[in-house]
Amino acid sequence: MGRYDVIIIGGGISGLFSALILGKAGKRVLLLEKRESLGGNCNSYIVDGFQVDTGPHAITGLANGPIRQIIDEYLNYTPVFLDYGTYHLRTPDGIVRVPANITEFIGFDVIPRRDRLALSQAITKALTLSAFGIETTTQSVHDFLPKNLSTTTLAFVDAVCHFLSGKDMRKTSVHRVLAGSSFMSEPSGEKKNGSRLTEHVTDRISRLGRLATNKVSESQGYPRGGLKTLLNAVLYSMPPNVEIQTNQEVKRITTLDRVATGVETSEESFESSIVIHSGFAKELPEMVDELPPAYVSDLQRIDQTKSLTVWLGLTKEISEFNYIGSEIWFQEHPYWAMPISNYSQGIAPRGKQLIGFTFVMNEKRRLKSEKERAMDTITRAIPRIERFIEMEHYQTTTPEKAAVTIDGYIAENRTPIKNLYLVGTDADRRSMGITRAAYSTLHLIEEIKNDGHLDRRKE
Ligand SMILES: Cc1cc2nc3c(=O)[nH]c(=O)nc-3n(C[C@H](O)[C@H](O)[C@H](O)COP(=O)(O)OP(=O)(O)OC[C@H]3O[C@@H](n4cnc5c(N)ncnc54)[C@H](O)[C@@H]3O)c2cc1C
Known part of the structure; x- marks a missing residue:
């Protein structure tokens, strides 16, 4: 199988952005994803005729943020982003715009x-x-x-x-x-x-x-056709020198004298000059020896939050969700919700509606009781909704690999192991979600250049 220039662990959006940029710079890249499908937290799939995303998403900084830079410089075509719309609060009397x-x-x-x-x-x-x-x-x-x-x-x-x-x-x-x-x-x-x-x-x-007078929100959007549209544009733009293997979980990162040399799955080993880990940074100590104890204890300080998303497919479009954007319920047990089928046709069957509600999960409670509590809250906030539910689908996820809290640790792209780098939402504190993953990727590429692995003229 030969030696690769770069091995990327994980095919979420940050791993894929990294593969795309390094591949286009001429590197021979191998990306290994443990799951059957790519995209990690950035994907969509069908449940009973409704196309759910991996959580409701607003993509930020589209005018001049890092995603714009990646789209303009590296994608072969530009996905269409629809104006995100307005943030609302759900109150017992209906919805109210959040002040801008x-x-x-x-x-x-x-x-x-x-x-x-x-x-x-x-x-x-x-x-x-x-x-x-x-x-x-x-x-x-x-x-x-x-x-x-x-x-x-x-x-x-x-x-x-x-x-x-x-x-x-x-x-x-x-x-x-x-x-x-x-x-x-x-x-x-x-x-x-x-x-x-x-x-x-x-x-x-x-x-x-x-x-004092103006709207100040940065440009935000929702990809026409659902979240997978962004993923598909990245995959379509991937050059042939990037090899992608799914159902391949990396168990070990191999090193020699504190220099990364490759990775091992349970059945195979692969050699490369650079290894980029886009899974959880906090799992690094289980995958690699030779990490200094102070670094291991920093990684243990990474704070995470789990979320529970409830997708409800409705038999018809109802007036309570007659808007473009999202809503927050801030009474007891808050949620963030988006009627995503209002953006484009095909997300829900004709005439029907799809809403995603995300809650912060209380991990001390059992999943079953968290699901029941979520449904109780939804029916308390929108009492009429129960009559129209034809599809119920639950997702439990970690939206960001590191929560940005006042005392939580956020890693750097470089690690104490030479030629081993991190990328993704636990390796940059700027912005949120996919935008944060994009910031992290662009910074990683700078570090790889600074370390002399990438010719500046080739990018
Ligand atoms: C409910 C919810 C709502 C969200 N809302 C927004 C939003 O409004 N706006 C926004 O921008 N973002 C939002 N996000 C966050 C955004 O989706 C993520 O932050 C982003 O997709 C993370 O990308 P990533 O590449 O850093 O990590 P991930 O998507 O977690 O990708 C990591 C990948 O690595 C793989 N992997 C891990 N370990 C290994 C291993 N050992 N071997 C092989 N593969 C491995 C995993 O399977 C996964 O595919 C939301 C997320 C959720 C869940």
Whole structure:
């Protein structure tokens, strides 16, 4: 079988993006995926005639973020992204738009007026601090909030934190909420010196000004045809020098004197100059010897959250989901939901509707009782829905390989083993989900170049 330039462990979106870019740079790449299908958390499949995604998804930063860069530079065709629409809150009286700027926020009567004023002052203060480079990544939302807020307001903030970081407001940083809700852009990762610092401050201040009047959300979209459309575009663009094998679980990463030499599955071994791990970084100590103990204990600090998604196929389109975008239920047991069949035809059979509801899972409880609790919440929020359910499908997943919390560890692309790299949502703290996976991939490619493995002119 010969020797490969690069072996990639895992065929989720970050492993595939990496294979695509390195393959197009002329490397001989082998990608090994343990499951039968590729895509990891980025895929769609059919259940009883409805096409469900691996969780409801909003793809962010499509105008000029890392996904845009990968699409423009490496994909052979551009998937079509439909405008994401609007974020809503589901209340007992129906749905209400989530405010997109401070002016809208002031009129947002889902929470008491006194709290709205206090919260808008807190947002402005957080943005001002961040504009001047003052660290907000280590400050928890809980500690930053004004005191004496009502329980409704605290429930609202807590629900937003859960959906942005997977954790409650004590573990979620102020930075995560500002960046995740698009009130602030992500840092570029470049050193802030000289004119870059001036640019950075000016950018943040102009965003602050815009907050008073304008919509500030970054471009977001949903791929026409479902999440698998993005996966298919990546697979279609893969050059022939990338070999992909599924049903191949990597058990060991082989090393010699702290240099990666290849990988082993239960039946075969493969040699390569570079190994890239896109599975869980926290599993690395079980796969590779020679890791320094301090690094192993850092990896043990990686925080994760499990989610439970309930897909409901409805016999008809109902008025409660007559919108494009998503909704949050922030009362007890919050969820995030998206009527994905409203985006394009074919996701649900004609005239029918498909909604995905995602909950943060309580791993101490049994799956069966978590499923029942989820259905109870859905029927409490939308009482009429029960009459129309014809398909029920559950998914339990880890949306991101590392939750961005104030004390959780996020790994670097480089590991202490030479030529062994990490990629994916536990190897970059910028943005969320697929965008975070894309940031991580682009940074990995930079590191591989810096280490002299990739000719800059070839990319
Ligand atoms: C409910 C839900 C909602 C989400 N919402 C959004 C959203 O709105 N917007 C957004 O951008 N993102 C969202 N995401 C997150 C996004 O889907 C993921 O962050 C992204 O797809 C992760 O990509 P990845 O490549 O880092 O990891 P993964 O998708 O986890 O891929 C890792 C792959 O490696 C394989 N693997 C692991 N170990 C081995 C091994 N030893 N040998 C071989 N193969 C191995 C796995 O089988 C898997 O295929 C959501 C996810 C979920 C579950």
